[in-house]
Amino acid sequence: MSVLAHSQKRIKKAKVWLISIILLIVLAAIAYTFLYLKHDATMTDVGNRLASPTWGHPLGTDHLGRDVLTRLLLGFRLTVGYSLIALAAAVIIGVPFGLMAGLRGGWVDRLFMRIADGFLAFPDTVIAIVLSGLLGPGIGNLLFAIVLVKWVNYARMVRSTVLTEVQKDYVTIARINGLSTFTIMRKHLLPHIIGNVLVLASLDFGKIILLISSLSYIGLGAQPPTPEWGAMLNESRPYFQANPEMMVYPGLAIVAVVLAANVLGDYLRDKFDVKKEVQP
Amino acid sequence: MTVIEIHNLKKSYNPGKLAVNDVSLTIQKGESLGLVGESGCGKSTLARCLLGVEKMDDGSIVYNDAPIAHANRKQLRNYRRNVQTVFQNPTASLNPKLKIKDSLIDPYLQFKDDLQLKHFHFTSKQDFVQQLLETVELPKELADRYPHELSGGQKQRVTIARAISIEPNLIVLDEPTASLDVLSQGAILELLGSLQQTLGMSYLFISHDLAAVYQLCQRIAVMRDGELLDMFRKEDIYHTSRHDYTKELIDIF
Amino acid sequence: MILAIEDLTVSHGEKKIVDKVSLTIDKGEWFALVGQSGSGKTMLSQAIGQLLGTNLRASGRIMYQGDNVLEYPKEKMNQLRGKAISYIFQDYHGSFTPFLTIQQHMEEYLQTHGVHQKTQRKEMMKEAMESVGLEASFAKRYSFQLSGGQLQRASIALALLLEPDILIADEATTALDSVSAHRILSLLQDLQQKKGCAILFITHDWRHVVRYSDKIAVMKDGKIIETGTKQKLVHQPEHAYTKQLIQAAPTLPMRIREVSKS
Numbered sequence: 001m002s003v004l005a006h007s008q009k010r011i012k013k014a015k016v017w018l019i020s021i022i023l024l025i026v027l028a029a030i031a032y033t034f035l036y037l038k039h040d041a042t043m044t045d046v047g048n049r050l051a052s053p054t055w056g057h058p059l060g061t062d063h064l065g066r067d068v069l070t071r072l073l074l075g076f077r078l079t080v081g082y083s084l085i086a087l088a089a090a091v092i093i094g095v096p097f098g099l100m101a102g103l104r105g106g107w108v109d110r111l112f113m114r115i116a117d118g119f120l121a122f123p124d125t126v127i128a129i130v131l132s133g134l135l136g137p138g139i140g141n142l143l144f145a146i147v148l149v150k151w152v153n154y155a156r157m158v159r160s161t162v163l164t165e166v167q168k169d170y171v172t173i174a175r176i177n178g179l180s181t182f183t184i185m186r187k188h189l190l191p192h193i194i195g196n197v198l199v200l201a202s203l204d205f206g207k208i209i210l211l212i213s214s215l216s217y218i219g220l221g222a223q224p225p226t227p228e229w230g231a232m233l234n235e236s237r238p239y240f241q242a243n244p245e246m247m248v249y250p251g252l253a254i255v256a257v258v259l260a261a262n263v264l265g266d267y268l269r270d271k272f273d274v275k276k277e278v279q280p
Numbered sequence: 281m282t283v284i285e286i287h288n289l290k291k292s293y294n295p296g297k298l299a300v301n302d303v304s305l306t307i308q309k310g311e312s313l314g315l316v317g318e319s320g321c322g323k324s325t326l327a328r329c330l331l332g333v334e335k336m337d338d339g340s341i342v343y344n345d346a347p348i349a350h351a352n353r354k355q356l357r358n359y360r361r362n363v364q365t366v367f368q369n370p371t372a373s374l375n376p377k378l379k380i381k382d383s384l385i386d387p388y389l390q391f392k393d394d395l396q397l398k399h400f401h402f403t404s405k406q407d408f409v410q411q412l413l414e415t416v417e418l419p420k421e422l423a424d425r426y427p428h429e430l431s432g433g434q435k436q437r438v439t440i441a442r443a444i445s446i447e448p449n450l451i452v453l454d455e456p457t458a459s460l461d462v463l464s465q466g467a468i469l470e471l472l473g474s475l476q477q478t479l480g481m482s483y484l485f486i487s488h489d490l491a492a493v494y495q496l497c498q499r500i501a502v503m504r505d506g507e508l509l510d511m512f513r514k515e516d517i518y519h520t521s522r523h524d525y526t527k528e529l530i531d532i533f
Numbered sequence: 534m535i536l537a538i539e540d541l542t543v544s545h546g547e548k549k550i551v552d553k554v555s556l557t558i559d560k561g562e563w564f565a566l567v568g569q570s571g572s573g574k575t576m577l578s579q580a581i582g583q584l585l586g587t588n589l590r591a592s593g594r595i596m597y598q599g600d601n602v603l604e605y606p607k608e609k610m611n612q613l614r615g616k617a618i619s620y621i622f623q624d625y626h627g628s629f630t631p632f633l634t635i636q637q638h639m640e641e642y643l644q645t646h647g648v649h650q651k652t653q654r655k656e657m658m659k660e661a662m663e664s665v666g667l668e669a670s671f672a673k674r675y676s677f678q679l680s681g682g683q684l685q686r687a688s689i690a691l692a693l694l695l696e697p698d699i700l701i702a703d704e705a706t707t708a709l710d711s712v713s714a715h716r717i718l719s720l721l722q723d724l725q726q727k728k729g730c731a732i733l734f735i736t737h738d739w740r741h742v743v744r745y746s747d748k749i750a751v752m753k754d755g756k757i758i759e760t761g762t763k764q765k766l767v768h769q770p771e772h773a774y775t776k777q778l779i780q781a782a783p784t785l786p787m788r789i790r791e792v793s794k795s
Contacts, residue, residue: 175333178360179390319681463778463781488710491740495783
C-alpha cells in the first residue's frame with residue numbers, strides 16, 4: 001500500500017471517529033434538554049447578569065441573567081431541528097419534481113428547468129433575505145424561504161441522474177422486459193438517487209444551519225428570547241467587548257455542528273461510491 | 281417450427297433514408313441465425329425493432345402466429361418473456377449500484393408468476409443465482425460482488441446468465457463479443473454454443489465478424505445499407521451463388 | 534535494421550510493466566506485436582516516442598540510426614516524431630482537435646517540421662489525401678463530420694505525410710468494425726509497399742496478424758514469450774499461450790470445401 005493510500009485510510013478512520021464523537025455530544029445534549037434541565041431557558045435573573053462560570057451556571061449567565069449552558073443546549077434542538085425540517089421539506093418536494101422532469105421530459109421538463117434557472121440566478125442568501133423580509137421576520141417564514149430556495153437543487157440533481165441513467169443499456173433491458181416505470185424507478189434508479197441525495201443533504205445541512213443562524217443574527221429569523229444560536233449571537237452583540245464568551249459559545253456550537261455535517265457528507269459520499277474501494 | 285417471423289420491416293430515422301429497408305426473415309426453433317454487416321448497415325436497428333425499443337414504420341413481427349403490433353397485454357408479456365437480449369457493452373448492461381445477484385434475478389422477479397422452468401429447479405433465490413452462475417462457468421462468490429469488480433468477459437457472462445434465466449425461446453445477441461479481448465471472445469462464443477445445446481433456444485446473432493457468426497450459426501444473413509442482400513446455410517458459404525458483397529466479406533476472413 | 538530495442542524495461546514504481554524486452558525491426562517490414570490488454574504492448578510502443586506518462590520510467594536502449602532515442606532531449610525527440618517515427622492510435626477521435634479541420638492539422642504538422650513553402654504544402658496535402666482514398670474536399674471538414682473509417686484514413690494520411698521510417702499503429706483498427714478494419718489495413722499495406730516504411734503493428738486480433746505481418750512477437754505480462762517469422766509462428770507455434778491466441782480467433786474453414794462441392 002502506498003504512503004498516500006495509507007494516510008487516506010487514516011484520515012477516513014479519523015473522520016468516522018469525529019462524526020461519532022460529535023453525534024454523541026448532540027444526542028447527549030438533546031437527552032439532557034429533555035430529561036434534566038435545571039434552568040428555564042427564558043427565566044431572567046437581572047440580579048445575576050453576566051456572571052462568571054459557577055457550579056450552578058457552568059458557562060455563566062447572559063445579559064439578562066439567563067443560564068448560557070441551558071440556552072446553548074436548547075439551541076441544539078432548535079437549530080438542528082429547524083434545519084432538518086427545512087431539509088426534509090426540500091427533499092420531499094425536490095425529488096418527485098426531479099423524477100417527473102427526468103422521466104417525462106417534454107414541456108414538464110422545460111417548464112421546470114426555467115423555474116430552476118430563475119432560482120439559481122440569485123444566491124441563496126439573497127433570496128432568503130428578500131423573502132423573509134417580504135413575509136416579515138419569524139422562524140416559520142424563514143424556513144419557508146429556505147425550502148423555496150433549496151428544493152431546486154434536489155430536483156436538478158435527481159433530474160440529471162435520471163437523464164444519464166435512463167440512456168444506459170441496463171434500463172433499456174429492463175424496459176424490454178416490460179418492467180413498469182415505477183419498478184424501474186424503485187429498483188434501478190433509486191439506488192443512484194439515494195446516495196446522491198444523502199450526500200447533498202448532509203452538505204446542505206451545514207449550509208442551512210448557517211443560513212438560519214445568519215438570518216436570525218440580522219433579526220429576520222428566530223426572535224428573542226428564543227434560544228436559537230444566531231439570535232443568541234445577535235443579542236450578545238452589545239456586550240462582546242466586555243464579555244466576549246457570550247459570542248464565543250454559540251459561535252463554537254455553530255462551527256462544531258456545521259463541521260460535523262460536512263464530515264458526515266464526505267463520509268457518505270465515500271460510502272455510496274461503490275467503486276471507491278478498488279481504486280489504487 | 282418457427283419462433284419468429286419478420287415481414288417487410290421498414291424503419292427510418294431521417295426522412296428519405298431507410299435504416300432498415302423491407303427486410304423479411306424467419307428464425308426456426310433451436311437454430312441460430314447470424315446477421316452480418318458493417319456498422320451502420322441497419323442490423324442493430326432491426327434488433328431494436330424486434331425488442332420493441334424502437335417502433336417500426338412498416339411491416340410486422342409475428343410471434344406464435346400473432347402479430348405483436350396487435351398483441352394484448354398477456355400476449356405482449358409472453359413475447360417479452362420469450363425474447364431476451366444481450367448487448368455489446370456488458371458494463372452498460374449491468375446496473376453499477378446493484379450486486380450481481382440482484383441483476384441476475386431481475387427478469388425472474390418480473391415474470392415469476394407465469395413461469396414454468398424446465399431446466400432450472402431451485403429451492404431458493406440464492407440457489408437459483410448460484411445455479412445460473414454455474415451455468416455460465418462463473419464462481420459462486422461473484423453473486424455478492426458489484427459489476428465493477430468483474431472483468432469484461434465475466435460481466436458479459438453475467439448478462440448471458442440473466443438472459444437465459446427465464447429460459448426464453450429466442451435471445452437477440454447484439455455484438456456480444458465486440459467489446460471483449462480476444463481470449464474472452466473465443467470463450468464467450470463457445471459458451472453460447474454449449475448453452476444452446478443444453479437449453480435449446482434460438483439465437484439471432486448480430487455481428488460484423490463473419491467468422492464468429494460462422495462458428496455459432498447455422499444460417500447467415502448479410503445486410504448492407506438497410507437491405508438484406510444474401511441469406512444462406514452455413515455449408516453454402518462458398519457457393520457460387522453468393523452475393524458479390526458476401527464474397528467480399530468472405531475474402532476478409 | 535531500422536529500430537532495435539534492447540532490454541527495454543518500463544516500470545511504474547516497483548512494478549515492471551514491460552520487462553527486459555528486446556526486438557529488432559527491419560527496414561520496410563510489417564512487425565506485429567500481439568497480446569491481450571494489459572500485456573504492456575502499448576507501453577512499449579509509447580516508450581519509443583517518449584510518450585510515456587511522468588509516473589512511468591523507461592530504461593534500456595532503443596537504437597535508431599546509431600543513437601539511443603531514450604536519451605534524446607525533448608527538442609530532438611519532437612523533431613524525430615512525425616518525421617522519422619509516427620503514430621496512429623485506436624482512438625481516432627482523440628487524434629484530432631475538434632475545432633481544427635483536417636487541413637489545418639496537416640498545415641500545422643508540415644510547418645512544425647520545416648515545410649515553409651505554401652505551394653509545396655498544398656501539393657503534399659493533396660497527395661496525402663489521395664493516397665488514402667479520401668476526396669480532397671474532406672480536408673476542409675472537421676473530425677466529427679467524418680465516419681470512423683474515414684477518420685482513421687485521415688490520421689494515416691497525417692502520419693505518413695512526412696514519409697517516416699517507421700509507423701507505429703497501436704490497435705489502430707480495434708474501434709472499427711471488421712469490414713472497415715480490413716479496408717484500412719489493406720490500405721496500409723499498399724502504402725507500405727509504395728513508401729517502404731516499417732510498421733510496428735500492435736493488435737490483439739490474430740487474424741490481422743496472419744494476413745498482413747512479416748514478423749510476429751507475442752507479448753504476455755510484459756515479456757515477449759515467442760517471436761519469429763509469420764510462417765514459423767502461424768504453423769509451428771511453440772508456446773501454449775500463442776496456441777491459445779490462435780485458437781481463440783474464429784476463422785472460416787479452408788476453401789477446399791468449395792472445390793469439393795462444385
